[in-house]
Amino acid sequence: MTRRLCLPAVMMTAGLILTGCGGSDASGFSSSARPELKVTGAYMPQPVTGDMAAGYFTVTNSGGADTLTSVTSDLTDDITLHSSEGGTMREEKSFAVPADGSLVLDSGGNHLMFANLGHRPRQGEKVSVQLHFAESGTVTVDMPVKPATYHPMTGH
Template sequence: MRRRTTGAAVLTLAALALAGCGADSSASTSARPELKVTGAYMPTPSMDTMAAGFFTVTNSGGADTLTSVTSDLSDDVTLHSTRDGTMEEETSFAVPADGTLDFASGSNHLMFEKLTHRPKQGEKVSVELHFAKSGTLKISMPVQSATYNPKTGH
Protein backbone atom coordinates (compact mmCIF):
# COMPACT_ATOMS: atom_id res chain seq x y z
CA MET A 1 0.00 0.00 0.00
CA ARG A 2 2.83 2.35 0.85
CA ARG A 3 4.38 1.91 -2.62
CA ARG A 4 1.12 2.86 -4.34
CA THR A 5 0.80 6.00 -2.22
CA THR A 6 4.40 7.01 -2.96
CA GLY A 7 3.88 6.35 -6.69
CA ALA A 8 0.70 8.44 -6.70
CA ALA A 9 2.51 11.27 -4.91
CA VAL A 10 5.33 11.21 -7.48
CA LEU A 11 2.83 11.28 -10.37
CA THR A 12 0.94 14.16 -8.75
CA LEU A 13 4.16 16.16 -8.29
CA ALA A 14 5.19 15.47 -11.90
CA ALA A 15 1.78 16.61 -13.16
CA LEU A 16 2.02 19.81 -11.09
CA ALA A 17 5.53 20.48 -12.39
CA LEU A 18 4.37 20.04 -15.99
CA ALA A 19 1.36 22.27 -15.38
CA GLY A 20 3.72 24.89 -13.97
CA CYS A 21 5.86 24.69 -17.12
CA GLY A 22 2.78 25.17 -19.25
CA ALA A 23 1.79 28.25 -17.24
CA ASP A 24 5.24 29.77 -17.72
CA SER A 25 5.21 29.30 -21.49
CA SER A 26 1.70 30.73 -21.85
CA ALA A 27 2.75 33.72 -19.76
CA SER A 28 5.57 34.49 -22.21
CA THR A 29 3.26 34.25 -25.24
CA SER A 30 0.70 36.51 -23.60
CA ALA A 31 3.31 39.14 -22.71
CA ARG A 32 2.58 42.64 -23.96
CA PRO A 33 4.29 43.46 -27.28
CA GLU A 34 7.07 46.07 -27.15
CA LEU A 35 7.38 47.43 -30.67
CA LYS A 36 9.99 49.73 -32.18
CA VAL A 37 10.02 50.87 -35.81
CA THR A 38 13.35 51.66 -37.50
CA GLY A 39 14.72 52.23 -40.98
CA ALA A 40 11.50 53.68 -42.42
CA TYR A 41 11.78 55.22 -45.89
CA MET A 42 9.95 55.75 -49.16
CA PRO A 43 11.85 55.78 -52.45
CA THR A 44 11.00 58.83 -54.56
CA PRO A 45 7.98 57.64 -56.54
CA SER A 46 8.48 57.21 -60.28
CA MET A 47 4.75 57.78 -60.88
CA ASP A 48 2.27 60.43 -59.72
CA THR A 49 -0.22 57.84 -58.46
CA MET A 50 1.77 55.15 -56.64
CA ALA A 51 4.58 54.78 -54.09
CA ALA A 52 6.14 52.09 -51.88
CA GLY A 53 7.22 52.16 -48.24
CA PHE A 54 9.68 50.13 -46.20
CA PHE A 55 10.62 49.74 -42.50
CA THR A 56 11.46 47.20 -39.80
CA VAL A 57 9.38 46.42 -36.72
CA THR A 58 11.40 45.01 -33.82
CA ASN A 59 9.43 43.37 -31.02
CA SER A 60 11.01 42.71 -27.63
CA GLY A 61 7.76 41.43 -26.08
CA GLY A 62 4.81 39.20 -26.93
CA ALA A 63 3.45 38.59 -30.41
CA ASP A 64 1.31 41.16 -32.23
CA THR A 65 -0.20 41.65 -35.70
CA LEU A 66 0.10 44.57 -38.12
CA THR A 67 -3.50 44.92 -39.32
CA SER A 68 -3.48 48.07 -41.47
CA VAL A 69 -1.69 51.29 -42.39
CA THR A 70 -3.03 54.79 -42.94
CA SER A 71 -1.44 57.99 -44.24
CA ASP A 72 -2.37 61.51 -45.32
CA LEU A 73 -0.51 60.76 -48.56
CA SER A 74 -3.14 58.23 -49.66
CA ASP A 75 -6.54 56.90 -48.66
CA ASP A 76 -5.46 53.55 -50.14
CA VAL A 77 -2.43 52.08 -48.35
CA THR A 78 -2.15 48.30 -48.57
CA LEU A 79 0.16 45.61 -47.22
CA HIS A 80 1.97 43.43 -49.75
CA SER A 81 4.30 40.46 -49.78
CA THR A 82 6.55 39.36 -52.63
CA ARG A 83 7.38 35.69 -53.06
CA ASP A 84 9.24 34.26 -56.05
CA GLY A 85 8.88 37.60 -57.83
CA THR A 86 5.08 37.70 -57.40
CA MET A 87 3.47 40.52 -55.39
CA GLU A 88 0.37 39.68 -53.36
CA GLU A 89 -1.84 41.88 -51.18
CA GLU A 90 -2.05 40.73 -47.55
CA THR A 91 -4.67 41.51 -44.90
CA SER A 92 -2.15 41.49 -42.03
CA PHE A 93 1.37 40.52 -40.99
CA ALA A 94 2.37 38.68 -37.82
CA VAL A 95 4.96 40.38 -35.62
CA PRO A 96 6.60 37.48 -33.77
CA ALA A 97 7.35 37.60 -30.06
CA ASP A 98 10.96 38.68 -29.53
CA GLY A 99 11.40 38.94 -33.31
CA THR A 100 11.23 41.27 -36.30
CA LEU A 101 8.96 42.01 -39.23
CA ASP A 102 10.85 43.42 -42.21
CA PHE A 103 9.46 45.48 -45.06
CA ALA A 104 12.27 45.70 -47.63
CA SER A 105 12.70 46.20 -51.36
CA GLY A 106 11.82 42.96 -53.17
CA SER A 107 9.97 41.61 -50.13
CA ASN A 108 7.17 42.79 -47.84
CA HIS A 109 6.22 46.41 -48.55
CA LEU A 110 3.53 49.06 -48.34
CA MET A 111 1.76 50.29 -51.47
CA PHE A 112 0.43 53.84 -51.45
CA GLU A 113 -2.08 54.28 -54.31
CA LYS A 114 -3.99 57.32 -55.54
CA LEU A 115 -1.48 59.71 -53.96
CA THR A 116 -2.68 63.15 -52.84
CA HIS A 117 0.60 64.48 -54.28
CA ARG A 118 3.91 63.09 -55.54
CA PRO A 119 6.37 63.38 -52.64
CA LYS A 120 9.86 64.62 -53.41
CA GLN A 121 13.19 63.55 -51.96
CA GLY A 122 13.71 65.16 -48.55
CA GLU A 123 10.00 65.24 -47.66
CA LYS A 124 8.68 63.21 -44.74
CA VAL A 125 5.48 61.20 -45.07
CA SER A 126 3.36 60.66 -41.94
CA VAL A 127 2.26 57.05 -41.55
CA GLU A 128 0.20 55.28 -38.89
CA LEU A 129 0.79 51.57 -38.35
CA HIS A 130 -2.20 49.85 -36.72
CA PHE A 131 -1.51 46.78 -34.56
CA ALA A 132 -4.01 44.36 -33.02
CA LYS A 133 -2.59 44.60 -29.47
CA SER A 134 -0.32 47.67 -29.46
CA GLY A 135 -2.75 50.08 -31.11
CA THR A 136 -1.42 52.77 -33.42
CA LEU A 137 2.23 53.71 -33.89
CA LYS A 138 2.92 56.96 -35.76
CA ILE A 139 6.08 57.11 -37.82
CA SER A 140 7.69 59.59 -40.16
CA MET A 141 8.87 58.04 -43.42
CA PRO A 142 11.57 60.14 -45.14
CA VAL A 143 11.49 60.18 -48.94
CA GLN A 144 14.85 59.00 -50.28
CA SER A 145 16.29 58.81 -53.79
CA ALA A 146 14.68 56.19 -56.05
CA THR A 147 17.92 54.15 -55.90
CA TYR A 148 18.37 54.45 -52.10
CA ASN A 149 19.85 51.34 -50.47
CA PRO A 150 19.54 51.31 -46.66
CA LYS A 151 22.59 49.02 -46.37
CA THR A 152 24.86 51.65 -47.93
CA GLY A 153 22.87 54.77 -47.05
CA HIS A 154 22.89 55.87 -50.73
Protein backbone atom coordinates in the same frame (compact mmCIF):
# COMPACT_ATOMS: atom_id res chain seq x y z
CA MET B 1 5.03 7.44 14.81
CA THR B 2 4.18 6.60 11.18
CA ARG B 3 1.38 9.15 11.24
CA ARG B 4 3.85 11.94 12.28
CA LEU B 5 6.18 11.19 9.33
CA CYS B 6 3.34 10.91 6.82
CA LEU B 7 1.91 14.41 7.36
CA PRO B 8 5.12 16.32 6.46
CA ALA B 9 5.58 14.13 3.38
CA VAL B 10 2.04 14.90 2.18
CA MET B 11 2.54 18.64 2.79
CA MET B 12 5.84 18.65 0.85
CA THR B 13 4.24 16.82 -2.08
CA ALA B 14 1.32 19.28 -2.17
CA GLY B 15 3.76 22.21 -2.13
CA LEU B 16 5.72 20.80 -5.05
CA ILE B 17 2.54 20.25 -7.07
CA LEU B 18 1.38 23.84 -6.45
CA THR B 19 4.81 25.19 -7.39
CA GLY B 20 4.56 23.38 -10.73
CA CYS B 21 1.32 25.25 -11.55
CA GLY B 22 3.04 28.64 -11.76
CA GLY B 23 1.78 29.62 -15.25
CA SER B 24 5.10 30.38 -16.96
CA ASP B 25 7.59 28.01 -18.50
CA ALA B 26 11.12 27.33 -17.26
CA SER B 27 12.55 30.14 -19.42
CA GLY B 28 10.58 32.72 -17.43
CA PHE B 29 8.52 33.83 -20.46
CA SER B 30 4.77 33.63 -20.57
CA SER B 31 2.77 33.07 -23.74
CA SER B 32 0.62 36.04 -22.73
CA ALA B 33 3.53 38.53 -22.86
CA ARG B 34 2.61 41.91 -24.35
CA PRO B 35 4.29 42.89 -27.62
CA GLU B 36 7.10 45.46 -27.31
CA LEU B 37 7.49 47.00 -30.76
CA LYS B 38 10.18 49.28 -32.15
CA VAL B 39 9.99 50.60 -35.74
CA THR B 40 13.29 51.48 -37.43
CA GLY B 41 14.69 52.16 -40.89
CA ALA B 42 11.45 53.63 -42.28
CA TYR B 43 11.68 55.26 -45.72
CA MET B 44 9.82 55.88 -48.95
CA PRO B 45 11.72 56.04 -52.24
CA GLN B 46 10.71 59.17 -54.17
CA PRO B 47 7.92 58.01 -56.49
CA VAL B 48 8.84 57.86 -60.17
CA THR B 49 5.22 58.47 -61.15
CA GLY B 50 2.85 60.86 -59.43
CA ASP B 51 0.23 58.38 -58.26
CA MET B 52 2.05 55.39 -56.64
CA ALA B 53 4.74 54.91 -54.01
CA ALA B 54 6.19 52.19 -51.78
CA GLY B 55 7.14 52.18 -48.11
CA TYR B 56 9.62 50.12 -46.11
CA PHE B 57 10.61 49.66 -42.45
CA THR B 58 11.50 47.03 -39.84
CA VAL B 59 9.40 46.23 -36.76
CA THR B 60 11.44 44.60 -34.00
CA ASN B 61 9.43 42.89 -31.28
CA SER B 62 10.96 42.01 -27.90
CA GLY B 63 7.66 40.73 -26.46
CA GLY B 64 4.66 38.63 -27.42
CA ALA B 65 3.32 38.20 -30.96
CA ASP B 66 1.37 40.95 -32.73
CA THR B 67 -0.10 41.59 -36.18
CA LEU B 68 0.15 44.61 -38.48
CA THR B 69 -3.45 44.92 -39.65
CA SER B 70 -3.49 48.17 -41.65
CA VAL B 71 -1.74 51.45 -42.40
CA THR B 72 -3.23 54.94 -42.75
CA SER B 73 -1.78 58.29 -43.83
CA ASP B 74 -2.84 61.78 -44.84
CA LEU B 75 -1.02 61.16 -48.14
CA THR B 76 -3.74 58.79 -49.37
CA ASP B 77 -6.65 56.62 -48.27
CA ASP B 78 -5.38 53.81 -50.50
CA ILE B 79 -2.56 51.98 -48.68
CA THR B 80 -2.23 48.21 -48.98
CA LEU B 81 0.12 45.57 -47.60
CA HIS B 82 1.95 43.50 -50.22
CA SER B 83 4.25 40.49 -50.24
CA SER B 84 6.60 39.59 -53.07
CA GLU B 85 7.96 36.15 -53.72
CA GLY B 86 9.60 34.82 -56.86
CA GLY B 87 8.78 38.05 -58.73
CA THR B 88 5.06 37.81 -57.90
CA MET B 89 3.42 40.54 -55.84
CA ARG B 90 0.31 39.72 -53.79
CA GLU B 91 -1.91 41.89 -51.59
CA GLU B 92 -2.08 40.73 -47.96
CA LYS B 93 -4.69 41.37 -45.25
CA SER B 94 -2.06 41.56 -42.48
CA PHE B 95 1.53 40.77 -41.55
CA ALA B 96 2.52 38.75 -38.48
CA VAL B 97 5.04 40.27 -36.07
CA PRO B 98 6.47 37.21 -34.31
CA ALA B 99 7.19 37.12 -30.59
CA ASP B 100 10.83 38.04 -29.99
CA GLY B 101 11.28 38.50 -33.74
CA SER B 102 11.01 40.97 -36.60
CA LEU B 103 8.79 41.96 -39.48
CA VAL B 104 10.92 43.32 -42.33
CA LEU B 105 9.46 45.36 -45.17
CA ASP B 106 12.10 45.86 -47.85
CA SER B 107 12.56 46.25 -51.58
CA GLY B 108 11.77 42.95 -53.31
CA GLY B 109 9.90 41.58 -50.28
CA ASN B 110 7.06 42.65 -48.03
CA HIS B 111 6.18 46.33 -48.50
CA LEU B 112 3.51 49.02 -48.34
CA MET B 113 1.87 50.23 -51.53
CA PHE B 114 0.51 53.80 -51.63
CA ALA B 115 -1.88 54.53 -54.54
CA ASN B 116 -3.89 57.57 -55.63
CA LEU B 117 -1.49 59.95 -53.89
CA GLY B 118 -2.75 63.38 -52.82
CA HIS B 119 0.59 64.81 -53.98
CA ARG B 120 3.90 63.39 -55.20
CA PRO B 121 6.29 63.26 -52.22
CA ARG B 122 9.72 64.73 -52.94
CA GLN B 123 13.12 63.79 -51.59
CA GLY B 124 13.64 65.42 -48.19
CA GLU B 125 9.95 65.37 -47.20
CA LYS B 126 8.61 63.14 -44.44
CA VAL B 127 5.40 61.17 -44.87
CA SER B 128 3.60 60.43 -41.62
CA VAL B 129 1.98 56.97 -41.45
CA GLN B 130 -0.01 55.27 -38.73
CA LEU B 131 0.70 51.56 -38.33
CA HIS B 132 -2.25 49.73 -36.80
CA PHE B 133 -1.43 46.62 -34.76
CA ALA B 134 -3.93 44.10 -33.34
CA GLU B 135 -2.39 44.13 -29.84
CA SER B 136 -0.26 47.28 -29.62
CA GLY B 137 -2.70 49.75 -31.16
CA THR B 138 -1.45 52.56 -33.39
CA VAL B 139 2.20 53.52 -33.86
CA THR B 140 2.94 56.71 -35.84
CA VAL B 141 6.09 56.72 -37.96
CA ASP B 142 7.60 59.49 -40.11
CA MET B 143 8.98 58.03 -43.34
CA PRO B 144 11.66 60.21 -44.92
CA VAL B 145 11.44 60.35 -48.71
CA LYS B 146 14.74 59.13 -50.17
CA PRO B 147 16.07 59.14 -53.75
CA ALA B 148 14.25 56.68 -56.05
CA THR B 149 17.40 54.52 -56.22
CA TYR B 150 18.04 54.47 -52.45
CA HIS B 151 18.97 51.10 -50.92
CA PRO B 152 19.95 51.13 -47.24
CA MET B 153 23.23 49.50 -46.26
CA THR B 154 21.45 47.08 -43.88
CA GLY B 155 19.29 45.64 -46.65
CA HIS B 156 16.11 46.81 -44.88
